[in-house]
Amino acid sequence: MTTEIADVLIVGAGPVGLTAAVVLTQLGHDVVIVDSQAEGANTSRAAVVHPHTLELLEPYGVTRPLVGRGLHTPDFTIRDRDKVLIAVPFDRLPTAYPYTLMISQADTEKFILHRLTELGVAVRRPVEVTAVVQDAELVTATLSDGERIRARYLIGADGLHSTVREQAGIGFAGGSYAESFSLADVRVSGGVPKDEVILYFSPAGLVVVAPLPDEMYRIVATVDEAPPEPDVAFVQRLLDERGPKARPAVVEEVVWGSRFRVHHRIADRFRDGRILLAGDAAHVHSPAGGQGMNLGIEDAVTAATALSRVLRGESPELLDEHAAARRGTTEAVVSIAGRLTSLATMPAAVRPIRNTAMRLAGKTALVRNKLAWRLSGLDRR
Numbered sequence: 001m002t003t004e005i006a007d008v009l010i011v012g013a014g015p016v017g018l019t020a021a022v023v024l025t026q027l028g029h030d031v032v033i034v035d036s037q038a039e040g041a042n043t044s045r046a047a048v049v050h051p052h053t054l055e056l057l058e059p060y061g062v063t064r065p066l067v068g069r070g071l072h073t074p075d076f077t078i079r080d081r082d083k084v085l086i087a088v089p090f091d092r093l094p095t096a097y098p099y100t101l102m103i104s105q106a107d108t109e110k111f112i113l114h115r116l117t118e119l120g121v122a123v124r125r126p127v128e129v130t131a132v133v134q135d136a137e138l139v140t141a142t143l144s145d146g147e148r149i150r151a152r153y154l155i156g157a158d159g160l161h162s163t164v165r166e167q168a169g170i171g172f173a174g175g176s177y178a179e180s181f182s183l184a185d186v187r188v189s190g191g192v193p194k195d196e197v198i199l200y201f202s203p204a205g206l207v208v209v210a211p212l213p214d215e216m217y218r219i220v221a222t223v224d225e226a227p228p229e230p231d232v233a234f235v236q237r238l239l240d241e242r243g244p245k246a247r248p249a250v251v252e253e254v255v256w257g258s259r260f261r262v263h264h265r266i267a268d269r270f271r272d273g274r275i276l277l278a279g280d281a282a283h284v285h286s287p288a289g290g291q292g293m294n295l296g297i298e299d300a301v302t303a304a305t306a307l308s309r310v311l312r313g314e315s316p317e318l319l320d321e322h323a324a325a326r327r328g329t330t331e332a333v334v335s336i337a338g339r340l341t342s343l344a345t346m347p348a349a350v351r352p353i354r355n356t357a358m359r360l361a362g363k364t365a366l367v368r369n370k371l372a373w374r375l376s377g378l379d380r381r
Ligand SMILES: Cc1cc2nc3c(=O)[nH]c(=O)nc-3n(C[C@H](O)[C@H](O)[C@H](O)COP(=O)(O)OP(=O)(O)OC[C@H]3O[C@@H](n4cnc5c(N)ncnc54)[C@H](O)[C@@H]3O)c2cc1C
Pocket: 011, 012, 013, 014, 015, 016, 017, 034, 035, 036, 037, 045, 046, 047, 048, 105, 127, 128, 129, 130, 157, 158, 159, 160, 161, 162, 163, 164, 183, 258, 259, 260, 278, 279, 280, 281, 287, 290, 291, 292, 293, 294, 296
């Protein structure tokens, strides 16, 4: 059994763990990053990168390739079939990135990993952390083959079913939504713009239509029971019943599809001594507003920056400030994602009233601007 010592051990090489590794390495620290999977996931999943995330990643050499590959969508609207209820003005935001960047999570991870490789760090995989203990000096992770890694600090970026969170005895309170989400990346023609993310809040239910690179579109809908793999007929029906009416959309091919149930849970605390939680290990919530991965990447950048300062001699109390601030931010984001989800999934009988109220609210610049600031993450600068 060998024991190795690092400044920081990062458990999990999803977008969050990879980002933390890039930031800490670039800031001059000695990092070990491990992942239990033999290779990274190559599916589309989180497809939205918001302006604030792009700003945060800028100093670490990741933003330029992301904006080079992703699709820039300056318009974001909530509609009832062809009628605009609220137009959210992303294009007027005071940022170098006044748009929603649409890009598959596989590509986002690829660019962050590429930067980590440039910095000379390789992800160790498949390496599963099975136990974590800490003392006054160090934190020790035991791997499935019995090896141990000791580090001054550990970041648990090991996702929803986090072993690190469980080993640290941190609770993960919350609940689940009744609806199931159906998700498909499709080729489609007809009434689907290339520069606009549209949330259709139609009487028949919610469907999101968002453009992706390579002439693809991401379709997301809430349904009672989603099929494991949506086919062309299923997605076509969703768009016929809920999407554009005057110029219908025609689905030609489903390239990738999935389904998921949504939980809303927040870790009781984001720090336990030498352990910090980040990303899905710390919070999961509805995909409404596309906040999940963005919030996780923010956790990673802020945790790594705070850890760097502590490793250079500043007070470990900084980590408490970081953890408390991130928990507060998470509560606010989970709350807005929850409110959007409740609005989107209201019972059919009240949807016409909801839409009238939204159309009236959408006439107010204050409402439109507030939504743009909150969804883009710029209110968290
Ligand atoms: C089908 C699907 C669709 C989604 N769609 C959206 C969407 O539209 N919008 C959105 O915002 N989000 C979406 N998400 C969620 C998004 O993918 C996550 O928020 C994001 O991946 C979180 O990143 P993370 O790095 O925190 O965790 P993950 O990406 O889950 O990465 C955790 C990593 O830790 C590793 N790991 C776990 N346990 C251990 C261990 N014990 N030892 C070592 N390694 C370990 C895992 O192998 C994994 O690679 C979707 C997720 C799925 C599955």
